[in-house]
């Protein structure tokens with residue numbers, strides 16, 4: 001008897017860092033889970049050795065998923081020689097990915113399963129040449145929100161319209177679907193027309209070739225920007241690819257028998273009484289004057305806090321190390337605040353912390369995953385953007401969604417926040433102010449929107465079903 005032919009596979013090409021890989025794996029699993037025919041996932045792993053101290057998180061995730069019993073395979077691509085003369089993370093990423101093109105082509109060509117589609121991280125569009133040669137449908141997975149997507153789609157035209165760097169521009173930038181965005185809040189890699197900026201112009205152009213763009217957002221959270229994209233207002237005169245909002249893709253570890261120390265500390269605090277401060281995988285390490293201001297601000301606010309403080313980056317890595325809190329913090333701070341504060345000096349279980357009833361507010365760098373994790377739990381935010389597209393996200397959270405209280409961050413001074421401003425923002429977020437009350441109410445509404453979206457019949461659920469049908473059709477299923 002002839003053996004059954006293998007079921008089609010969806011090939012995922014993620015960027016293996018904490019802000020991208022879990023989200024993309026989560027979306028990939030939901031996609032094949034939404035298909036009414038069996039489909040597997042094949043994940044091509046590009047080894048990001050420069051992030052050695054964080055790769056254990058990523059490696060853990062890969063092992064956990066591989067053991068999951070789900071039909072998922074991880075193929076480790078051969079290591080490439082890392083580009084050493086790049087101008088920044090985005091330029092590095094584009095060139096790093098491009099070096100993998102022959103390995104991607106070889107790995108995909110050798111697969112025993114027919115390929116239903118290739119889904120790649122949005123930094124990987126140089127690999128569109130490979131999928132074109134192999135005549136495979138390609139989808140972009142966009143790990144940030146739809147506002148950033150609208151901006152990236154609009155960028156090639158903006159590049160021609162605006163001669164100066166955004167950092168020199170006086171007037172606001174028109175991003176379809178958003179109120180005018182002050183040029184000073186443009187994403188960090190777009191502030192100057194350098195190779196990082198050029199990589200985004202390149203991606204924006206290439207997105208137009210995709211069969212579709214899958215976005216980790218919720219239709220009801222960003223309706224105006226999604227409408228602007230769908231109505232081709234970002235790239236007038238051309239038809240934008242279909243956009244599939246499938247979020248929030250928030251993945252949770254199975255509960256561990258022994259709760260984490262941070263969670264146990266929270267267990268002893270009253271409901272909604274603790275403000276969390278955490279700044280993503282690359283943030284949280286501050287120079288001494290800023291550490292002093294945060295400590296003063298928290299102390300003066302009088303509120304309970306859980307502060308994830310990190311140590312300096314290791315040479316050659318954008319990721320912080322564990323902090324020596326005793327050395328970094330002002331004299332006597334830990335002693336004075338020991339009854340109401342916890343300073344956690346290393347990677348923290350952020351999702352478990354945000355899920356805890358004791359947490360009532362989140363001072364965040366506004367990484368998109370952190371933003372969605374906060375909204376998933378209905379926790380209002382105080383944005384302290386640091387880099388990437390975080391200033392744009394902060395603008396959207398305050399001015400469009402209303403789920404955050406504004407905080408004055410001095411971008412010209414390395415995003416410095418003064419103690420008095422942090423104190424004011426924390427009091428506003430956690431206390432009885434009108435601003436805080438509104439943000440809490442909007443965050444609670446956003447929570448309901450997020451939870452409904454992924455339920456059967458919800459907008460993200462429907463979007464995934466539509467995408468799964470389209471992918472199945474490509475595979476002739």
Ligand code: UDP
Pocket residue numbers: 018019020278279280281282283308346347348349350351366367368369370371373
């Ligand atoms: N994260 C965490 N513990 C930390 C710092 C970050 O679990 O101490 C997780 C966080 O929950 C989120 C991801 O790392 O899932 C960070 O992604 P995000 O997009 O927010 O920011 P990025 O790291 O890309 O700047």
